[in-house]
Amino acid sequence: MTLILSNEDVSRLLTMPDCITGLEIAYRELAEGRGVSRTRSDTYAPTSRDDALYCLKSMDGIAPHLGVGAVRINSDILTWPQDGGSTRRVKAPAAPNARYVGLVLLFSTETGEPLAIFPDGVVQRLRVGAANGLAVKYLARADAKVAGLLGTGWQAGAQAMAAVAVRDIEVLRCYSPNQARREAFATEMTTQLGIEVQPVKTPEAAVDGADIVMCATNTIDPVFFAQWMAPGMHVSAVTRRELGRDVIDRADRVFLHTPAETPINTLSAGVVLPELEKGKGWRVTQAVDFAKLPLLTDLIAGRATGRATQDEITCFINNLGLGYQFAVTGALLYAKAKATGAGRDLPTDWFTETEHP
Amino acid sequence: MTLILSNEDVSRLLTMPDCITGLEIAYRELAEGRGVSRTRSDTYAPTSRDDALYCLKSMDGIAPHLGVGAVRINSDILTWPQDGGSTRRVKAPAAPNARYVGLVLLFSTETGEPLAIFPDGVVQRLRVGAANGLAVKYLARADAKVAGLLGTGWQAGAQAMAAVAVRDIEVLRCYSPNQARREAFATEMTTQLGIEVQPVKTPEAAVDGADIVMCATNTIDPVFFAQWMAPGMHVSAVTRRELGRDVIDRADRVFLHTPAETPINTLSAGVVLPELEKGKGWRVTQAVDFAKLPLLTDLIAGRATGRATQDEITCFINNLGLGYQFAVTGALLYAKAKATGAGRDLPTDWFTETEHP
Numbered sequence: 001m002t003l004i005l006s007n008e009d010v011s012r013l014l015t016m017p018d019c020i021t022g023l024e025i026a027y028r029e030l031a032e033g034r035g036v037s038r039t040r041s042d043t044y045a046p047t048s049r050d051d052a053l054y055c056l057k058s059m060d061g062i063a064p065h066l067g068v069g070a071v072r073i074n075s076d077i078l079t080w081p082q083d084g085g086s087t088r089r090v091k092a093p094a095a096p097n098a099r100y101v102g103l104v105l106l107f108s109t110e111t112g113e114p115l116a117i118f119p120d121g122v123v124q125r126l127r128v129g130a131a132n133g134l135a136v137k138y139l140a141r142a143d144a145k146v147a148g149l150l151g152t153g154w155q156a157g158a159q160a161m162a163a164v165a166v167r168d169i170e171v172l173r174c175y176s177p178n179q180a181r182r183e184a185f186a187t188e189m190t191t192q193l194g195i196e197v198q199p200v201k202t203p204e205a206a207v208d209g210a211d212i213v214m215c216a217t218n219t220i221d222p223v224f225f226a227q228w229m230a231p232g233m234h235v236s237a238v239t240r241r242e243l244g245r246d247v248i249d250r251a252d253r254v255f256l257h258t259p260a261e262t263p264i265n266t267l268s269a270g271v272v273l274p275e276l277e278k279g280k281g282w283r284v285t286q287a288v289d290f291a292k293l294p295l296l297t298d299l300i301a302g303r304a305t306g307r308a309t310q311d312e313i314t315c316f317i318n319n320l321g322l323g324y325q326f327a328v329t330g331a332l333l334y335a336k337a338k339a340t341g342a343g344r345d346l347p348t349d350w351f352t353e354t355e356h357p
Numbered sequence: 358m359t360l361i362l363s364n365e366d367v368s369r370l371l372t373m374p375d376c377i378t379g380l381e382i383a384y385r386e387l388a389e390g391r392g393v394s395r396t397r398s399d400t401y402a403p404t405s406r407d408d409a410l411y412c413l414k415s416m417d418g419i420a421p422h423l424g425v426g427a428v429r430i431n432s433d434i435l436t437w438p439q440d441g442g443s444t445r446r447v448k449a450p451a452a453p454n455a456r457y458v459g460l461v462l463l464f465s466t467e468t469g470e471p472l473a474i475f476p477d478g479v480v481q482r483l484r485v486g487a488a489n490g491l492a493v494k495y496l497a498r499a500d501a502k503v504a505g506l507l508g509t510g511w512q513a514g515a516q517a518m519a520a521v522a523v524r525d526i527e528v529l530r531c532y533s534p535n536q537a538r539r540e541a542f543a544t545e546m547t548t549q550l551g552i553e554v555q556p557v558k559t560p561e562a563a564v565d566g567a568d569i570v571m572c573a574t575n576t577i578d579p580v581f582f583a584q585w586m587a588p589g590m591h592v593s594a595v596t597r598r599e600l601g602r603d604v605i606d607r608a609d610r611v612f613l614h615t616p617a618e619t620p621i622n623t624l625s626a627g628v629v630l631p632e633l634e635k636g637k638g639w640r641v642t643q644a645v646d647f648a649k650l651p652l653l654t655d656l657i658a659g660r661a662t663g664r665a666t667q668d669e670i671t672c673f674i675n676n677l678g679l680g681y682q683f684a685v686t687g688a689l690l691y692a693k694a695k696a697t698g699a700g701r702d703l704p705t706d707w708f709t710e711t712e713h714p
Contacts, residue, residue: 004707006707007710007711007712032626033625033626034402034403034625034626034627035402035625036400036401036402036623036624036625037400037623038398038400038413038415038621038623039621039623041395041398041417043393043394043395043417043418043419043426043680044393044419045391045392045393045419045421045426045466046391046421047466047467048467054419054421054426054466054467054469056395056417056418056419056426056428056464058395058415058417058428060398060400060413060415061400061413062400062401062402062411062413062625064402064403064411064625069400069402069411069413069432071413071415071428071430073428073462074714075426075464075465075469075470075471076469076714077467077468077469091713091714093711094467094468094469094470095468095469095470095705095709096468096470096705096706096709097705097706097709098711099470099705099706099709099710099711100469100709100710100711100712100713100714101464101469101470101471101708101709101710101714102710102714103462103471103708105430105460107413107432107458108432109402109404109411110404110405110411110434110451111434111451111452111453112411112432112433112434112451112452112457112458113432113451113452113453113456113458114432114458114460117708119708119709119710119712119714120710120714121710121711121712121713121714122712124714125712153713154712154713264395264396264621266393266394266395266396267393268390268391268392268393268419268421269389269390269391270391323400344707348452348453348456349453349454349456350361350363350701351458351460351474351476352452352453352454352456352457352458352476353364353456353457353458353459353476353477353478354364354450354455354456354457354478355364355457355476355478355479355482355511356448356457356478356510356511357431357433357448357457357458357459357476357477357478357481
């Protein structure tokens, strides 16, 4: 049978510590080249709306030690609203019942069969959080107690969960330009994490004195700047665009998630992406050779050196996600779902064939 | 609702002429850059079997004029059996009930929603056949009557269907080293196509005097050679590997399907692919610059010149498939399925989400 799981199933079955532990083991396989990931691709075309583009995004990965491969697909209606001085990349929930479209298909490497199909929403933030959590685990000071969070959306929640999973965080300060959102987030996360989460009115108030700063926004403009960096700080971002120029120069050690600088972008004629235009500027203004930065996976596998002193400033840029992450977290999810009888069983024959593909 | 279709549905609903007509219109959109296709990727990892690899293959494409995007996924257990002097690339039907795993997911570019999910087996050969059929339509002599077919498998059947759809073929000669297979193929295709299909004992007997030669094999070694080329002939192949060295040099006009020379290959450490090894040799021995060859899409869009005289030798290499083909044929299929009430309806909510992906 092929298992159809929902986000409710995923939320119930998969914890942040599970994902951190699973990815920590798996990233060694990835560092050694046994695990494989096909670089994410974003394919863009016009829609009938002047203010929106269609983006078909996909990424594949295989985790041999878990016997699974995964494809993660997003079918997005994208908009770029201006919000004050900055531009955000926003997905419109345009599917029936005002829903988004993201799917993970999990396959067996032994039989090829589709083991499970599930929406990507919960898993995707868990794996982003887990990756940045691993960076905190390997790079932040062991005695880090104060964390600053820029962003209070879906991704930001996972960043907070991850920081708390790997360090004894006592205070988490969160900033969003939207007062109602940051206050609701603080209330919700205080309950969920059991620590003090403070909403703050400026980004400076979030980062000043923080041992760990985590950026988790959907802006395509920088939100964290070099002048805010202080000795001993660990900084992380969920996109490279969040970091202002000179942040990489100022940091003592910078790690990337993956060597690919950008997705494989394929654009319909005439399509212009705001973030690609800005991204060009970003690249030019950075003096550091992006391709030579060490990877988080190398750090975890003991192939790269992490923080050497209490005063060093460390930085992790989750520059691009990996299909491999969905294989690993998908395998953990699938095992738990099978063990607990979760999900809907559909006949695997519906998704396989006798004709030669 | 999201429609689950079977290969039986696809066989019943989609004809070769439908696919040829649909792709002919669509390839103009592709030539103009409005239609988009993300280059196929093949991601390989070991299995527990010494004689098999796991391959997760995917390709994406968007056809704006039809309002759809598609992802085609194959989850294959691959083997490379030796057969006499040649090596074939063979997929093992290792999924439950001895089945293969290939899927197409079709999405709306207006809402993002998954419109349909169906196995790829029937569609995939129809679109390969249709592409090569379009090459025959645009490149072969108008009075072509004799076709030679190298290969008698699943793909070969579609090549025969396509040739008959675009030219008044009177005799089709088919060759396979396996006598039983070529005789069964000839009997079946004679009935299906209503023309004379002759099984022949040697490849020379298939190609000698043929106006059109179509290669459709799964060998990773060449099956067609320059010395067999004769004035006025049109030659096509479903992989670049089928053509011996000098075939491209000898042809007067050569068209490719897509500019990408190879898939995006990502290999687990230690994995060696027989065809990649041989492919290197192929490339070196060809004097022609692969990247400069014109495309079938340009020919259809009137941006490249086709056959100029009755004596020219023309050649089409279907060097790599396109996700775009699955978007186009998928849209045709979906429209017919909706019109006839075919398939199983599943709630679209199972494949969408309220969480931000």
